[in-house]
Amino acid sequence: MNTTITSRIIIASTGLLSLAGQINAKEQPNILWITCEDISPTIGCYGDQAAKTPVIDQLASEGVRYTHVFATAGVCAPSRSTIITGVYAPSLGTHHMRTGNDISGISKGIYPTETGIIDPEGNSVPKYSAVIPSEVRCFPELLRKAGYYCTNNAKTDYQFAAPISAWDENDSNAHWRNRPKDKPFFAVFNLNVSHESMIWKKKNDPLLINKNAPNIPPYFPENKVIRQDVARNYSNIAELDKQVGQILKQLKEDGLLEKTIIFFFSDHGGPLPRGKREIYDSGLRVPFIARFPHRFKAGTVSEELISFVDLAPSMLSLAGITPPDYMQGQAFLGVHKSDNARTEIFAARDRLDECYDMVRCVRTKDYMYVKNFYPEKPNYMDLKYRRQMDMMNELIRLHKSDSLNAVQEIWFHKTKSTEEFYKVKEDPHQVQNLITDSCNQLIVEDLRKKLTNWQQKINDQGFIPEGEMVLQMWPNLKQPQTLKPAIEKINNTFKISCPTQGASIVFQFSNSGASKPEWKHWHVYSEPITAKKGQYLHIIASRIGFKQSEEFVIKCE
Structure with a gap:
């Protein structure tokens, strides 16, 4: 990618100018998300001197620090369902925390049925995978169709099993380094050292910060026990900072730092009582930093209001993809940046x-x-x-x-x-x-x-x-199942569809018809595909919230 093209992409990405038409595949920027769990803007670059976050602070000095970014829920699963779809959780039916097991990767969506939970009307509530509106997709699927290699390492927690179409890789080994040469990537790394549970799981670890440094908010008393857990939270954030540094180091080693747009943010506000799960700023307001290639707009502070429902359309916009109409957010970056600044955020x-x-x-x-x-x-x-x-x-x-x-x-x-x-x-x-x-x-x-x-x-x-x-x-109380895909063959070209409304289709080739023969990753189907003689074509259809279809295998004669 030459410097002229890069500059034009970055200018478009920040919304200062608009490029006409779609950005072609060679101009699509790499996008890296470094996401963490359960932190408010209690880090150095946001003015909290108790935090020891030199890596994140440097990232902010080289990029744009956003001061008014808000989750749509003060807890992870409803928030993450909005992030991955660009649709509010109460609109999807993913607003209750939590609906079912966090099943990643290739899943048949098998769930236990008993929880002991009774809703306010006296109805029993089993574990379930939320069946969301048929038109809604996980936005990485749309990036994949546009040529991106998409990896998630490794948490999903979407309130539904991550569909097989969402990611090229979705496990603890997922990495941009596994992509085909010269293919643009969208890579997510989820870091959990700052999660609420680490307050008690790491309670006996040495602190990485001065215990007396953090300010105690007015809704907490000054107390030895309370100060210890507040300090543990800050110490976990300091450890998080080091993990962020490790990911950035890999990016630099690969020569990709100036070819990648980097985002750092948390899935909602901090883990302490009266923070996480609430819809006050303590539960909703998050740190959010964007670093663009060649340090474009380095050190800039943006006060624009941004909601997590805006993330999906913004990532598509950065890739030159028009956000679909069902998305309820608006792009704040890229060629499809909204003309109207957001004036309010909503949460549930x-x-x-x-x-x-x-x-x-x-x-x-x-x-x-x-x-x-x-x-x-x-x-x-x-x-x-x-x-x-x-x-x-x-x-x-x-x-x-x-x-x-x-x-x-x-x-x-x-x-x-x-x-x-x-x-x-x-x-x-x-x-x-x-x-x-x-x-x-x-x-x-x-x-x-x-x-x-x-x-x-x-x-x-x-x-x-x-x-x-x-x-x-x-x-x-029976989970619906995606129907078997329908296949129309003309010579060695295959046109594939599925009678289940809203189903996505994935495929891969192998040299044998056995189940999972080489088990390369699945490709998202978007147009008729041509197979070589002797190959086997493997096909699966999946709708979000449904069990995925049975695998269909065809030998190409």
Whole structure:
């Protein structure tokens, strides 16, 4: 790729100029996602000096640091389903955390049926793979059709089994280094050292930061146990920084640093209580850094509002692909960058493990409006999983002993306001609910309408009891199966289709008809394919949420 072409791509990528037409395959940039779990912008380049993150800080100094990027849920699986599709989780039916097993790669979607979970209407809820609208695809499939080699290392957690069509590689060995020569890549590396569970799993490891350095937010008391877990979180982020450095080192070793657009971000906000699972900034706001080849726009800070629903259309736009109409986000980069800047973000909170709630929010740069559909429930959910954290148990102890101040006690109130309103610049932790202040009513009414309109526009399925929703997806609680593909042969050219609406088709060739003979990766079918005499053609069809079809094998005579 020559310097002139690279410069033109990068200019288009940042949305400063628009290139006419599609970018051809030779001009498609490599795209690398380094994603992590459960961190807020508590890193050095965002002004938190307690964090030891020299690698991430340097990445920000060489790229664009975004300050207003938000997840669509404060927990991983609903958030990740939006990231991979470009569609809000409540629109897909993937809004409850969690629906089923995180099955990666080639999956027949076999799930256990018993969970013991009962929805608010008394319906039993089994484990299930969400059946999403038939037109929706995992966006890497669209990149693959456009010539990209797509790898995911290694977490999916989409609320449905990752379809066989989504990735060229989807396991712990997935890497851009395995791609065919000169093929553009989209590579994802998911780092989990900062995950909530590492607060207790790594509790006895030496700290990599000064224990007394982190600031304690006002909704936590200063306490030895609490400070220890806060420090552990920062220490895990310091370890994360080193892992990011290892991936960037590989990119440099391969001579690809200046041929690749690099993104770093978390799947939602931080892992501590009153952070993860909430729809305040502590649960939604994430660090987000983009580094472009040749350090284009190095050191720039962008304050534009970005939602995770915008990621899929933006990656397609960078590759010169027009985002499909079903996507509910808008591109903030690339040749199809939206002409209109986003003015608000939306987020949702529903069932979290064994506990039910339904909360929706809209946030602008200045305000946040929250609607609680179960105001009789507290914000605090007594989740078994989170009880493994010393800090969580300490907060419960302090609450029961009346040792928390008024701000710290808010989270434990037995009920919550039907509506909440915050001025986020004056109240960055969202602890002062101003919903009853008459001077804010015009703003509240505007945000209330925006939220209602959004729910109607996306067909918010939060109003459907989960047990009923599962029966709509899985009639008689039996997972539907993708039908066998239909094949039309003309000489040695094969035209393939599938009678299951919304199914994707994958294929590969082998020199024997045995199941998994050489087991090369599957190719996404997009047009009739030609086989050589003596080869065997293997075909599978799969719709998201369905069991995939049986494998079909044809010998090419």
